[in-house]
Amino acid sequence: MNLREQYVAFMTIIRKEIKRYLRIWTQTLLPSAITMSLYFVIFGTLIGSRIGEMGGFSYMEFVVPGLIMMAIVTNSYSNVVSSFFGSKFSGSVEELLVSPVSNVVILMGYVVGGVSRGLLVAMVVTLVSLFFTDLTIHSYFIVVVVVLMTSTLFALAGFINAVYANSFDDISIIPTFVLTPLIYLGGVFYSMDLLPEFWANVSKLNPLVYVVNAFRYGVLGVSDVNLPLAFVMIVIFTTLAFTYSMHLLNSGKRLRQ
Amino acid sequence: MIPALEIENLSKVYDNDFEALKGISLRVEPGDFFALLGPNGAGKSTTIGIICSLVAKSAGKISIFGVDIDEDFPAAKRYIGIVPQEFNFNQFEKGLDIVINQAGYYGLAPGLARERAEKYLRELGLWEQRDIPARMLSGGMKRRLMIARSLVHEPQLLILDEPSAGVDIEMRRSMWDFLRRINAQGTTIILTTHYLEEAEALCRHIAIINHGKIVENTSMKELLRQLDREVFILDCLEELPAAVAIDGFLIRRIDDHTLEVEVQKGQNLNAVFTALDVADIHISSMRNRANRLEEMFVNLVEGAV
Ligand SMILES: Nc1ncnc2c1ncn2[C@@H]1O[C@H](COP(=O)(O)OP(=O)(O)OP(=O)(O)O)[C@@H](O)[C@H]1O
Ligand SMILES: [Mg+2]
Numbered sequence: 264m265n266l267r268e269q270y271v272a273f274m275t276i277i278r279k280e281i282k283r284y285l286r287i288w289t290q291t292l293l294p295s296a297i298t299m300s301l302y303f304v305i306f307g308t309l310i311g312s313r314i315g316e317m318g319g320f321s322y323m324e325f326v327v328p329g330l331i332m333m334a335i336v337t338n339s340y341s342n343v344v345s346s347f348f349g350s351k352f353s354g355s356v357e358e359l360l361v362s363p364v365s366n367v368v369i370l371m372g373y374v375v376g377g378v379s380r381g382l383l384v385a386m387v388v389t390l391v392s393l394f395f396t397d398l399t400i401h402s403y404f405i406v407v408v409v410v411l412m413t414s415t416l417f418a419l420a421g422f423i424n425a426v427y428a429n430s431f432d433d434i435s436i437i438p439t440f441v442l443t444p445l446i447y448l449g450g451v452f453y454s455m456d457l458l459p460e461f462w463a464n465v466s467k468l469n470p471l472v473y474v475v476n477a478f479r480y481g482v483l484g485v486s487d488v489n490l491p492l493a494f495v496m497i498v499i500f501t502t503l504a505f506t507y508s509m510h511l512l513n514s515g516k517r518l519r520q
Numbered sequence: 521m522i523p524a525l526e527i528e529n530l531s532k533v534y535d536n537d538f539e540a541l542k543g544i545s546l547r548v549e550p551g552d553f554f555a556l557l558g559p560n561g562a563g564k565s566t567t568i569g570i571i572c573s574l575v576a577k578s579a580g581k582i583s584i585f586g587v588d589i590d591e592d593f594p595a596a597k598r599y600i601g602i603v604p605q606e607f608n609f610n611q612f613e614k615g616l617d618i619v620i621n622q623a624g625y626y627g628l629a630p631g632l633a634r635e636r637a638e639k640y641l642r643e644l645g646l647w648e649q650r651d652i653p654a655r656m657l658s659g660g661m662k663r664r665l666m667i668a669r670s671l672v673h674e675p676q677l678l679i680l681d682e683p684s685a686g687v688d689i690e691m692r693r694s695m696w697d698f699l700r701r702i703n704a705q706g707t708t709i710i711l712t713t714h715y716l717e718e719a720e721a722l723c724r725h726i727a728i729i730n731h732g733k734i735v736e737n738t739s740m741k742e743l744l745r746q747l748d749r750e751v752f753i754l755d756c757l758e759e760l761p762a763a764v765a766i767d768g769f770l771i772r773r774i775d776d777h778t779l780e781v782e783v784q785k786g787q788n789l790n791a792v793f794t795a796l797d798v799a800d801i802h803i804s805s806m807r808n809r810a811n812r813l814e815e816m817f818v819n820l821v822e823g824a825v
Pocket of ligand 2: 564565566605681
């Protein structure tokens with residue numbers, strides 16, 4: 264296939280992905296909007312007012328970037344994991360496998376589909392947050408870069424999960440038992456300064472810490488971790504996830520018999 | 521001439537060590553209408569799976585219109601349209617989207633993709649149903665949807681894995697007509713089936729596969745010529761006498777109005793009618809005993825065990 268044809272195939276996958284989550288928007292877009300509104304009300308307004316300052320900001324201001332990031336992470340991940348596993352389950356992944364589309368186009372098509380859902384939900388959540396707090400952005404550049412890289416990383420992770428999954432249980436195990444704890448322990452709700460040194464060091468193994476803090480820096484201008492380090496870590500995790508996903512596709516493991 | 525499909529010594533051992541294909545070789549000429557026949561579990565779907573990259577081969581060589589799949593699988597794939605045995609589309613998508621998307625995967629620009637999707641959905645009688653989620657189509661419609669999907673990039677080699685499973689007689693006839701038409705327009709067609717009758721109605725060449733081995737590979741005509749005897753059923757106008765005999769022919773009286781005549785290869789059928797005429801027996805109709813091909817098929821398949 265020449266480049267133009269690969270591009271057509273790429274856009275076809277993306278369009279199909281977007282259509283899918285818009286078609287089932289009550290399962291894909293609505294839940295995050297509702298959950299995040301609840302977080303804003305409970306943590307930001309009710310409990311937050313008792314907490315006072317966190318990292319030099321009101322608790323609401325502190326928690327909003329983390330919550331937006333949380334929406335991006337969960338949505339880009341779950342879009343790819345459910346869509347790709349679904350296509351494995353129904354057999355429709357064969358439509359792609361028998362066609363001449365290259366593996367990198369398949370992967371990027373699904374990833375961009377997941378990223379787009381992450382972004383869409385992030386926008387909804389951001390709009391909701393404006394009812395609770397004023398949002399001023401410290402650096403648009405950093406915000407955009409972090410959002411794109413993070414959603415790509417977790418879309419890739421969702422893809423890997425989908426390739427390994429054999430049942431619908433398998434696509435909820437990782438989000439429930441791995442992703443959610445990592446998010447909660449990733450500094451969405453608290454500053455790393457609050458942790459004893461040992462746990463602060465353990466937290467440095469958690470990719471969510473870098474993601475959340477880099478994004479918080481983009482919005483508020485403060486971060487618990489060194490910003491260049493955060494970028495390097497995100498790039499490393501993303502590269503690993505991409506390489507591994509390509510390896511899975513190229514070897515055909517679990518996709519071809 | 522470069523063959524549409526050439527398979528050499530193909531073998532497949534599945535992960536559970538089951539040897540599904542034991543070194544098969546096949547050659548299908550461009551423009552041919554080819555049947556791959558065999559009982560359940562013979563290895564038909566495995567062979568097709570390997571040709572379209574869904575199953576990894578263990579050994580052997582495959583070329584599609586001269587393109588070796590090991591050298592340039594994407595180029596080989598462009599020649600192939602595939603209609604699998606099992607439904608493999610997203611049941612929640614609409615028929616039109618399914619076909620348009622497939623066109624996109626082959627790199628057809630959106631305008632052309634839509635045009636082709638419309639063309640083939642119309643040809644397969646699904647245009648009215650284009651906006652219905654696929655799960656709401658009937659079984660026969662789903663199969664036709666897969667045919668439309670397989671044609672959207674206008675492949676030169678169309679492979680159908682049991683296209684008539686679950687399709688009613690009328691629909692099967694019109695599907696056969698459709699397949700004959702696109703074959704006449706130059707598309708090479710390979711289909712798998714359990715039924716020699718279907719192969720006989722459509723195909724010019726046939727291979728019979730059993731237990732992962734090719735047990736017969738010949739032209740349909742040649743295969744039919746191998747039939748050394750045929751049994752005809754004769755319906756008679758008047759009640760038959762208690763005993764009917766014709767010199768040189770094996771005759772069975774089935775009931776008051778029905779006779780069965782076995783004709784060996786080389787025997788003159790006219791003699792039967794002459795003798796019946798003399799005996800004042802009048803025939804209203806005559807037909808083959810339908811399972812003559814089945815018998816041969818069973819013989820071939822059992823002979824190979
Ligand atoms: N994924 C698999 N793992 C192990 N064995 C398999 C697998 N797929 C098929 N087989 C075995 O390989 C053999 C050939 O199967 P195949 O599907 O090719 O048969 P077939 O000729 O298409 O049969 P049918 O007419 O029933 O569709 C069967 O014995 C089957 O059990
Ligand atoms: Mg089969």
